Amino acid sequence: MIDIFDILGPVMVGPSSSHTAGAVRIGAMGRTLLGGTPVKARLHLHGSFADTGVGHGTDKALIAGLLGMKPDDLEIPNSFAHAEQQGLEFTFDEVDLKNAHPNTVAMELTASDGHTLSLQACSIGGGRIRVTMLDGVAVSFTGAYNTLIIHNKDDRGSIADVTTTLSRARVNIAYMSLSRSARGGNAIMIIETDEKIPPVVLQFLKEFAGIIHLTYYEKEDE
Amino acid sequence: MDLDSMQRILEQSLADNKPIWQIALEEDMANRMVTREASMEKMRRTWRAMVDSADSYSGERRSLSGLVGGDGERMRLYYANHESIGGSFTAEVMASALAMGENNACMKRIVAAPTAGSCGVMPAVLIPLWRKEGIPEEMMLQALYVTCAIGSVIATRASISGAAGGCQAEVGAASAMAAGALTYLHGGTGEQICHAVAISLKNLLGLVCDPVAGLVEVPCVKRNVIGAMNAIAAADMALAGVESRIPVDEVIDAMGDVGRRLPVEFRETALGGLAATPTGKAVKERMQKNRKRRRTLTIKDMRWKLTTAPARETKE
Numbered sequence: 001m002i003d004i005f006d007i008l009g010p011v012m013v014g015p016s017s018s019h020t021a022g023a024v025r026i027g028a029m030g031r032t033l034l035g036g037t038p039v040k041a042r043l044h045l046h047g048s049f050a051d052t053g054v055g056h057g058t059d060k061a062l063i064a065g066l067l068g069m070k071p072d073d074l075e076i077p078n079s080f081a082h083a084e085q086q087g088l089e090f091t092f093d094e095v096d097l098k099n100a101h102p103n104t105v106a107m108e109l110t111a112s113d114g115h116t117l118s119l120q121a122c123s124i125g126g127g128r129i130r131v132t133m134l135d136g137v138a139v140s141f142t143g144a145y146n147t148l149i150i151h152n153k154d155d156r157g158s159i160a161d162v163t164t165t166l167s168r169a170r171v172n173i174a175y176m177s178l179s180r181s182a183r184g185g186n187a188i189m190i191i192e193t194d195e196k197i198p199p200v201v202l203q204f205l206k207e208f209a210g211i212i213h214l215t216y217y218e219k220e221d222e
Numbered sequence: 223m224d225l226d227s228m229q230r231i232l233e234q235s236l237a238d239n240k241p242i243w244q245i246a247l248e249e250d251m252a253n254r255m256v257t258r259e260a261s262m263e264k265m266r267r268t269w270r271a272m273v274d275s276a277d278s279y280s281g282e283r284r285s286l287s288g289l290v291g292g293d294g295e296r297m298r299l300y301y302a303n304h305e306s307i308g309g310s311f312t313a314e315v316m317a318s319a320l321a322m323g324e325n326n327a328c329m330k331r332i333v334a335a336p337t338a339g340s341c342g343v344m345p346a347v348l349i350p351l352w353r354k355e356g357i358p359e360e361m362m363l364q365a366l367y368v369t370c371a372i373g374s375v376i377a378t379r380a381s382i383s384g385a386a387g388g389c390q391a392e393v394g395a396a397s398a399m400a401a402g403a404l405t406y407l408h409g410g411t412g413e414q415i416c417h418a419v420a421i422s423l424k425n426l427l428g429l430v431c432d433p434v435a436g437l438v439e440v441p442c443v444k445r446n447v448i449g450a451m452n453a454i455a456a457a458d459m460a461l462a463g464v465e466s467r468i469p470v471d472e473v474i475d476a477m478g479d480v481g482r483r484l485p486v487e488f489r490e491t492a493l494g495g496l497a498a499t500p501t502g503k504a505v506k507e508r509m510q511k512n513r514k515r516r517r518t519l520t521i522k523d524m525r526w527k528l529t530t531a532p533a534r535e536t537k538e
Contacts, residue, residue, distance in 0.1 A: 001224065004250045005264060007336050007373035007382070008366060011271040014326030015285070015438040017338045052436035052492075055287050055509055057329050072271075077329045125383055126334070 010127050012071040018103055019049065019056035022123025024076065025220075027065020029131060029143055030107050032217045034117045040110035041066055041090040047102035049123075050094035059092055062105060066090075070220070071127060100132070137179045137188045143217060145174050145192035150205070151213040154180050154187040158210035162189065169201045186212075225249055225374035228419060228470040232412045242412055243367035250370070265363045272333045272345045275325055276318060285327040287509060290439040294321030311350060312451065319346035319450040323443030336373045336382040336395050339438045342446030343396035344369060347404055347453050357407060368406045369399035372419050379471065380478030384431035385490040387481025389445060394426040394477060397449035397456070404457035420466035420473045422456035427473075428480055430488035432495025435506040441496055 012021040031037060043062055045053050053059055057077060064079035067086060075082060083090060097104055101122035109117045120133035130142050134149065141147050152158040159178070166173060172194045180187035196218060206214050223234060225246065235242050250261045281295025294317050300306065301313035322342030326332045332341040352362055373382065376395045381387035401422035402415045410418065426449070434440040466473065487494030496502050 001253050002374045002377055003253060004225075004246060004367075004370035004374060005268070007370050007377060008265075008268055009334055011268065011331065011333050012338065013329050014332050014338050014341070015329065017334050020329070020338070021334075048436070055435060055437040057286060060329075072331050074331055125385070126337070 006126055006128075010071055012127060013061075013074060013076045016056045017127040018123045018125050019052065019058045020061045020076070021071040021127035022103065022125075022129050023049070023058045023061035023105070024065040024069060024071040024073075025127065025129045025143065026105060026107075026121045026123060027062040028068065028070070029065070029121060029129065029217065030109055030117065030119050031066050031068055033119060033134070033149065033215050034109045034111050034115075035215070036111055037068065037086060037088060038066055038109040039087055039089065039112050041088060042108040043090060043092050044095040044097075044106040045092060046095055046097040046100050046104040046106070049103050049105055058105075062107075063088070063090060066109070101130075104132070106133070134188060135186075137181055137186060139179055139188055139190055140177055141175070141190045141192060143219060145194065146196050146219050147217040148189075148191040148193065148197060148202075148205075149215040149217070150189040150191070150211055152187050152189055153210045153212065154182075154184050155210055158187070158208070159189065161208045161210065162191065162205060165201065165205055166191070166193065166197070169198065171195045171197055171201070223249065224378070225371050226378040228372070228375050228416050228474070231371055231375070232416055235412045241364070242371055242415060243364040243406070246367040246371040246374070249374075250367075262363060265366055266359070268333055269359070269362055269366060271331065272335070273349060275330065275332050276322060276345050276349050278330065279321040279325055283324065283328040283330070285324075285437070285439050286329070287435065287437055287439060287505070289434070289437070289505065290327040290443055291324055293443070294318070294324050311354065312454065314350045315346050315450050315454065316447045318350060319343060319446040320443060322346060323446040327437075327439045327443060335369075336377070336399065337384070337392045339384060339433075339442045340392040340396035340446060340449060342443070343393060343449035343453065344400045344403065346446065346450040347400045348407075351404065351407060361407065365403040365406050368415065369403045372399045372402045372415075375471075376423075376474055376477070379474045381481055383490075384433075387478065388484045388489055389429040389431040389442075390423075390426050390477055391481050392431065393442075393445045393449040394423055394429060396446075397426055397453045398423045400450065400453035401456040401460070404453060405460050408457065408461055410457070410461050414460040416470040417464070417466045418453075418456045418460035420468060420470040421459055421464070422452050423473050423477055424466065424468065425452050425456065427477055430484065430495050431490045432488060432497045433490065433492055434497050434502040435509045436490075436492035436497070437509075440502075440505075 060079045064076040103123040106120040121131045175192040177190045281292045284291035297317035306313035319342040335341050335344045381391045382395045384392045398419045401418040405415045405418040
């Protein structure tokens with residue numbers, strides 16, 4: 001079902017919903033999944049992002065998102081200056097990614113405590129985005145829902161632990177996907193929910209033995 | 223009800239004795255699980271964002287490429303100092319469409335309606351009319367719900383993306399939405415709103431998306447003007463009792479069909495039309511000059527493992 005405010009909206013800084021607003025959202029997704037403003041960012045632009053990115057301000061939009069700006073922030077055109085003030089070093093280059101959507105960026109992010117995150121995401125039109133790769137594992141989620149990203153041991157019971165906990169917290173799962181690098185290796189569980197997940201539930205989930213790392217992305221407020 | 227047929231929306235509207243805007247409002251309440259007040263409040267913020275954007279225009283700004291800027295101001299000076307051919311209201315509409323298109327190209331805040339590239343069409347007709355006739359804000363919000371119903375049907379049956387359907391899907395859709403809103407604001411019936419949508423979309427059928435250098439600048443900004451003027455013409459025709467001989471849903475389906483059959487060169491790829499003219503190509507070359515050479519990203523570069531297994535969706 002179409003959201004009428006995707007027809008009339010978003011309120012955004014121009015010039016392009018896919019190349020500008022979507023790029024801000026991808027940057028913001030990277031920032032959330034990293035857990036704060038990165039100190040270092042290597043951004044690799046693919047396809048139309050590389051071809052027309054500068055003219056559309058895609059580069060400025062991505063950095064704006066990494067700094068926590070929203071798609072309607074009038075400071076987006078000045079994001080490079082803000083990055084300098086906030087100690088974010090970044091580089092851009094152009095790449096060919098195999099079988100990627102034309103509006104794709106791959107990002108390697110480093111947080112102030114040194115931990116890193118790699119992320120590949122595409123802008124799929126109207127400002128909507130899709131994350132396609134996370135720390136080396138193929139994934140698929142959009143940020144249109146509250147999203148729980150769980151790195152877990154590929155072992156029996158991990159999924160049941162999580163879904164049972166969510167069910168008891170009265171959180172409905174809208175979409176769910178599972179990916180893993182190899183049997184018994186790293187696995188990623190992506191759970192998109194209708195309701196927001198309360199902090200106490202997130203804390204509870206973190207304590208399960210099979211869960212290595214948990215990140216929560218709360219969808220943009222109305 | 224799904225907003226996927228103008229005919230069905232019209233039938234529902236007549237059966238329940240409920241205006242079209244209310245059907246769209248109730249659909250939003252059900253879809254996003256929000257109250258009537260919350261939906262109206264979001265629509266009010268959207269409307270005010272449109273008005274704020276229009277009011278914040280400056281003719282001094284230029285786009286990143288330098289191709290766009292100042293024409294909205296030029297048009298305003300013209301109708302302030304001359305008798306324009308179409309009269310001052312249409313001149314103001316044209317100036318407003320140019321100004322909003324330029325706001326978008328110059329990285330200012332706009333409301334995608336339905337897209338960023340076509341964001342000038344609706345405010346260009348709605349804001350001057352609202353000011354000229356002193357229409358209450360509540361009624362403007364109702365008109366915006368009408369445009370949402372129209373846009374949802376077009377997005378569902380055809381497309382509102384230039385990459386999928388050409389400019390007819392962007393400026394065409396914006397023009398149809400604006401025509402419906404104008405017809406509503408001047409007291410048109412549900413049938414007349416449908417005719418206005420059909421007529422406006424028919425007039426822009428086949429319009430290609432051929433942005434110079436792939437940027438939302440040339441010819442996008444000026445196409446917002448034709449979308450706005452076409453909306454006025456279609457609304458006036460519908461209000462006069464002129465009817466579209468082809469029913470509105472069939473027109474929308476035809477737009478979708480034309481869009482799917484448009485060669486890829488005419489769907490936002492900047493490979494055909496104005497983008498492929500000698501001048502268009504020269505602009506592209508100038509924009510490309512400072513680009514670094516592209517390289518192929520290897521696994522080593524990425525510093526992360528690439529897995530080949532696609533993500534499996536267990537529930538979609």
